[in-house]
Amino acid sequence: MNDTRPDPDALLAEVVQQEAASHRGKLKVFFGSNAGVGKTYAMLDEARKRAAEGIDVVIGYAEAHIRPETESLLLGLDLLPYKLIEYKGATLKEFDLDAALVRKPAIVCVDELAHTNAPGLRHAKRWQDVYELLDAGINVYSTLNVQHLESVNDIVEHITGVRVNETLPDKVFDEADEVELIDISPDELIERLREGKVYKTQQAEQALRHFFNRGNLIALRELALRRTAERVDAQMRDFRRVHDIAKPWAANERVLVCVGPSPFAAQLIRATKRLASAFRAQWLAVSIETPIAAALSSDARERLAQNLRLAEQLGAQTVTLTGTNVVDELLAFARQRNITKIVIGKPDRPRWRDWLSGSIVDDLIRRSGQIDIYVVRHEQKASTNTAQNPAPPRRIHxxxxxxxxxxxxxxxxxxxxxxxxxxxxxxxxxxxxxxxxxxxxxxxxxxxxxxxxxxxxxxxxxxxxxxxxxxxxxxxxxxxxxxxxxxxxxxxxxxxxSTLTHSIRRQREAARNRERSTAALLSLSRELAATREKKNIALIIARHVAEVFDSQAILFLPTLERELAIAAASGELPPLDDKELSVIRWVFDHNQPAGCGTTTLPAARGIYLPLAASSGNVGVLGLLDPRRSADPEILHQLEAFANQSALAVERAALAEESARAWERVEAEFLRNTLLSGVSHDLRTPLAAITGAASSLAETDSLSPAAGKELAENIVHEAERMELLITNLLDMTRLEAGGFQLHKEWHALPEIVGSAIHHLHKRLSQHRIVAHLPANLPLVFLDGLAMEQVFTNLLDNAGIYTPPGTEIAISAFITSDRLTIDVTDHGPGLPSTDPARVFQKFFRGGSRPDTHARRGMGLGLSICKGIVELHGGTITASNRPEGGAIFRITLPREGTPPTIDTQG
Amino acid sequence: MTEPQPTILVIEDEEPIRKFLRVSLASHGYRLVESADAADGLVQAASCQPDLIILDLGLPDMDGVELTRRIRQWSKVPIVIVSARGKEQDKVVALDAGADDYLTKPFGVSELLARLRVALRHTSKSDTGEAVFDLGDLHIDMVRRLITRAGQPLHLTPNEYRLLTLLVKHAGKVLTHRQILHEIWGPGSALETHYLRVYMNQLRQKLEADPAQPRYLLTEPGVGYRLNV
Structure with a gap:
């Protein structure tokens, strides 16, 4: 393998990034080592310049109110009103994301990128607000201090002794389109502090003593410079990759860090991130689930999940392995993924335990072979970050x-x-x-x-x-x-x-939980696989999710107009207020989970996940008032359900789409058949008429007998054409739903008689017999339409049966229905599927001697249409004694009027 | 024949139909006057005193039914209307407005001639008509109020008798349901068509050999009845 070739994956990522970037707004970060270096000033200054160039610039949020010279910069700029949030008795001023999205300027200035939003806002962090602005195509100017960067968090704490809680994932910084370093010398900064340009004098004194001592400032400045240099370096590398400049291509280093639930793992992860950056290496964070680890307390599992999330935020790929021996699994995975360096934490357990159960570190070092092992120490006093999410108090039973x-x-x-x-x-x-x-x-x-x-x-x-x-x-x-x-x-x-029992029980519960959710997922997918309709799929999803999570589940699917509508819900649905609906809409539009238990809109009642399918977002799965919202597992499990659901919903949508396409094809086919039928069936008699008529007109020596025959031929063909057109019109009216029945009380013999009379010339070669009881009561139907039915049935029998045979029409009536049979003594119907004769354009093989008297294959389907309009049925079958029987069954409506016929 | 040629006015906008009528009627001894629209038709009807008018219901400038009403205001000339299938309601309205008979397009020449003969006969005869009428093996004596079939007397109820004699008086001509109901049960009768159907059914049972395939008492679907002669 030629290692100098650019990695195709990397190039693909580049393309994707560029494509996204073309629609996306640009983020410019004014980056500094410390408060007071003049980031906000620089940002506003830049904004003023842009505004002077005629660009639409809006100040979304600026912490300028305490520094007069900065505040003066705001004059004349378009200021977005703050969003005021009442929180614990105080009114907090926050950036109004929605107002900015509505205003949609070219550039928005939003100070303090690492800011944590007040509860009740859509996102937990301001950088998420900024990302939404960028997604909407709005350019953003923002500011950032180096100590807020996640990867340098420990170092900053080490330098200053102060833990920074507001952190920003490094990817935000790395993905920024432009970073401008605002740098002043520590002495100058101290001077500015003294002058009260950064904080008010009293605060300044305090700050100078604690944080802003010269040593700290130098160290922070170095950090900021180094981090900026790293970014420039990365840009250089990107440039090289895109332009295929292969020479100084860094060795393919891959770093792996082994992560556990320990609170120190966060330090380990940050250290690995720095190491990986230094080596310009890809890095992976791996957690290994062993039977013992499976028995972790929920606190520990929460911490583990947090650690993995942190790694992900810092740009690592995270993987969870399962196995019995940590070292075996780790090394097997490392070899498979070509890992060159493994980072693990220095064990914090007493030596005697190593004697008892062996040391993982020793084992790893002994067996690592080509792979370098880095053992990283941790700070003893490291505090955990879990204070933000206090564990729920243990219940005492x-x-x-x-x-x-x-x-x-x-x-x-x-x-x-x-x-x-x-x-x-x-x-x-x-x-x-x-x-x-x-x-x-x-x-x-x-x-x-x-x-x-x-x-x-x-x-x-x-x-x-x-x-x-x-x-x-x-x-x-x-x-x-x-x-x-x-x-x-x-x-x-x-x-x-008790410890043993406890741990066994924990394990058992964990195993049972996992088994339950796996089984639930399996049964869901099994049930979904057997369902086609979208509505049923939605119901199944809602039911399963509600059962597994023991809360109310709702499924939202988009309508044809891309509006979200509730497709299914488990149980009685409480009314959802506008706020809740807007959360759901947000999830659908942004394809990201939100709601309680997530960092976006955590104040919502429910937790909502997008149903992300290959063709895009196909819906939103929601869980109202989830029982275990604090458990990070719930999000993962719900994600698994959402994935399954997305597949099923997408499949149903595709099926619907293909059904619609099929309908179109079928309509197209019908139209084509109709057109070819019409053109053929109308042209044939027309050709005969034209031929006979032209003979009559142009041949002088025609004998009177021949002339008469030709003329009769013309009449016959014209009659045939009329029948075809009548059928076509009736069929069209039936199909279009324009066939309206005019029901009256009719005497059946009259209708039958009229039909027979209508056909008496065409059926002159057949014997027509009517067996109608003399005492038949009046029936409520459309006489003309039913006459059409009998005419078609009798005509059909005349076409398909030999001359001289009998065609019988009989009727009998019961209390609730009228049955009419038309029987013939012909060859019968095609035995395979007699019902086919009612299909449009079906034509049987006609008698050879009926000279082309076949119709268009519409007569019987018209019969079916009319009978069904009457709420009845028509069936066709072969009689055991030979010949066909068409049976019409009509429901009897109302009671016939009584008439004294003695008058 | 010493009889003068009857004059027939054709009011029809379709030239091919007019041509067909001109050729076939001329060869059967009728004199033809043609109009392509209602306005001209009205003038012709007044000026040339036709013996019969063939009127197309679908004229471009005036509704055929309206034209029938206008002619009926001053003339009793028989009017035979022509219309397409499926327009039964229009025919009924035209017949009730005073038209004498109808033809459904397309029609054959024999059918046309039969209608013309019936219509012309009814005007040439006085309303009293003949007191005795023979129809196959049926003998109807309206003076003695006696009806026999193959010599056997038939017993009819009063309404059946009135229905039969009404049809006999207008033999060969179509009568709409409303016309029959008015004649028998009086103009104010609110009776419905199905009364008529029941009586007609009974009459057929008594007069026809096969009531389901009547030879004399014919149904005009959606319009009314006609006594076939």
Whole structure:
């Protein structure tokens, strides 16, 4: 392999980036080492210049109110009103994202890129606001201090001793289109501070003492310069890659960091990021799930997820491996991915544990072969960042304590009974055995309940044992020191057992949870696979999600106008207010999760995920008032469900689309058949007419007999044409829904008679028989339409049966329906599927002797249409004794009017 | 024949139809006057005193029904209307407005001639008509109020008898449902068509050999009835 070739993936990423960038707004960051260097001033100065050039510039947010010279820059610029947020009694001024999006200027200035938004705003962080502006094609000017960069967070803390909580993912800085370093010398900065240009004088004194001492400022300045240099370097590399300048192509370093739930892992991750940047290497963060790790507490799992998120934010690819041996898995993965360096944390456990279970670090170093191992120390005093998300307070199960007390009390009572009653009667009852009973009780409690009750039980039994069995009785004094050992062993036993039980139970629960969600996912996908319709798919999704997450699930799908509508919801849906709906809309438009439990719009009632499919966003899955919103797992699990759902919904949408396409094709086919049918069937009689008529007109020597035959031919063909046109018109009216029935009370024999009379010339070669009961009551129907039905049926029978045979029409009536049969003695219908004769343009093989009297294949489908308009059915079948039978069944409507016919 | 040639006014906008009528009617001894629109038709009807008018319902300048009403204001000349299939309601309106009969396009020459003969006969005869009427093996004696079939007397109810004699008086000519109901049950009768259907059905049971395939009492679908002669 030629290593100097640019990585195709990298080039693709470049293309994607450029493509996105062409629509995206540009971000310019005014970057400084510290507050007071003049970032805001520089930003506003630049904004003024742009505004003077006639560009539409708006000040979205500027922290200028305390520095007069900066404030003066704002004069004459378009200021966006702040969004005022009431929070804990104070009114916070925040950047109004929506106003900016509506205003849509060319450039928006938003100060303090690393700012954390007040609760209640759409995004948790201001940089997310900025990204939304960029997505909307708006250019943004913003400011940033180096200490807010995530990757230098530890270093800054190390230098200044102050932990910065407002951090910005490095990718935002790295992805910025332009970074302008605002740099002044530390002395000048201190001077400015003294003059009160940065903070008000009193604050300034304090700041000078704590943060702004010269050493700190130099160190921070170096950091800012270095970080800017790194960016310039990266730009240089990008330039080289794009322009295929291969010479100084860095070695293909890949760094891997092994991440656990430890709070120190964040330091480890930042260190790795710096290392990777220095080596210009790709880097990966890996967490390894072993059976022991699977039993992690929810706190630990939360921390692990946070650590992985941090790594992702810093640009790492994150992977979770599973296996029994950490070192095996790590090395196997590292070799597979061509990792050149592995970073792991310095173990913080005592040496004796290494002796017992072996040291991962030692093992890794011994077996790493070609891979370099970096062991990174951590700061002992490192505080965790979890303060922002305090763990929910542990619930105390008082019932468990009650049960434990009861069990221990019973055991103690039993022990007392044996020791004092039984022991005094016979041989002395050993107090060791009493201890055994107590131990049993502790064992039971530990195995049954949480760790708290177990410890409580061991303490309780030890105390009770001491009180009741150990002399001096009924005091807590201990006369014999050997009992102290008994107590200690008892306590340790209880602790060990309860810890073991606890961890087994945790593991079991974790396994069960995972199994449950896997099974749920499986059953969802199985049920979805068997469903085609979008509506049903939506219902299935809502039901499954609601079951698994034990909360109300809603599925929103876009309508044809791209409006979101609730496609399905589990249970009675509470009304969603406009705020909630706007969150859902946001999720759909931005293809990112939002709502409670996420960093975007966390104040929402529900958590909402986009249904991202290959063709784009196909909907939004929501969980209202989720039960476990604090659990980061929920988002991951819900994501899995959203993915499944997206696939199913997309499939249904595609199926709908293809059905529509099929309908169009079918309509097209029908039209073509109709056109070819019409052109053929109308032209044939027309040709005959033209031929006969021209013979009559142009041939002088025509015998009178021949002339008469030709003329008769013309009449016959013209009649045929008329029939075709009548059928065509009727069919068109039926198809278009313009066929309106005029129902009246009719005598069936009259309608049948009229149809027979209409056809008597055409059916002169057949015997027509009508078997209609004399007492047939009046029936409510459209007489003309039904006459058309009988005419078509009789005509059809005439065409397809030999001359001389009988065509019979009979009727019988019951209390709820009228049945009319038309039977013939012809060859019968095609045996495979008699119902086909009712299809449009179906034509059977006609009798050879009927000289081209075939119709267009519309007659019977018109019959079907008319009968169905009457709410009836028409069937075609072959009679066992030969010939075909067409049966019309009509529902009887109302009661026929009674008429005194004696008058 | 010593009878003078009857004059027929054709009011029809389609030249091919006029040509067909001109050729076929002339060869059967009729004299033809032609009009291509209603305005000219009205003038011709007044000036040339036709014996019969063939009127197309679909004229460009005036509704055929309206034209019928105007002519009926001053003339009893028989009017035979011509219209397309599916316009049954228009025919009924025209017939009720005073037209004597109708033809559905397309029609054959034999059908046309039959209609013309019937219409011309009814004007040439006085309204009293003949008291005795024979129809196949049916003998109808309106003086003695006696009806026999192959010599056997038939018993008809009063309404059946009135219906039959009405049709006999207008033999060969179409009568609309409304016209029949008015004649038999009086002009103010609010009776509906199905009364007529029931009586007609009974009459057929008594007079026709096969009531489902009547030879004499014909149904004009959607319009009315006609006694076939």
């Amino acid at each position: 008082w019932a468990e304590y009650g049960c434990a007390t009861l069990i221990c009390a019973v055991a103690t009572a039993l022990g007392m009974f044996m020791y004092h009653v039984l022991g005094h009667e016979g041989e002395s009852f050993s107090n060791t055995n009493v201890l055994m009973i107590d131990l049993l009780a502790v064992l039971f409690v530990a195995a049954r309940f949480d760790r708290g009750p177990a410890i409580f039980a061991s303490l309780f039994t030890v105390a009770a044992f001491d009180f009741t069995v150990v002399p001096p009785y009924y005091t807590f004094n201990v006369s014999d020191s050997q009992y102290l050992l008994t107590f200690a062993v008892m306590l340790v036993t209880a602790l060990v057992i």
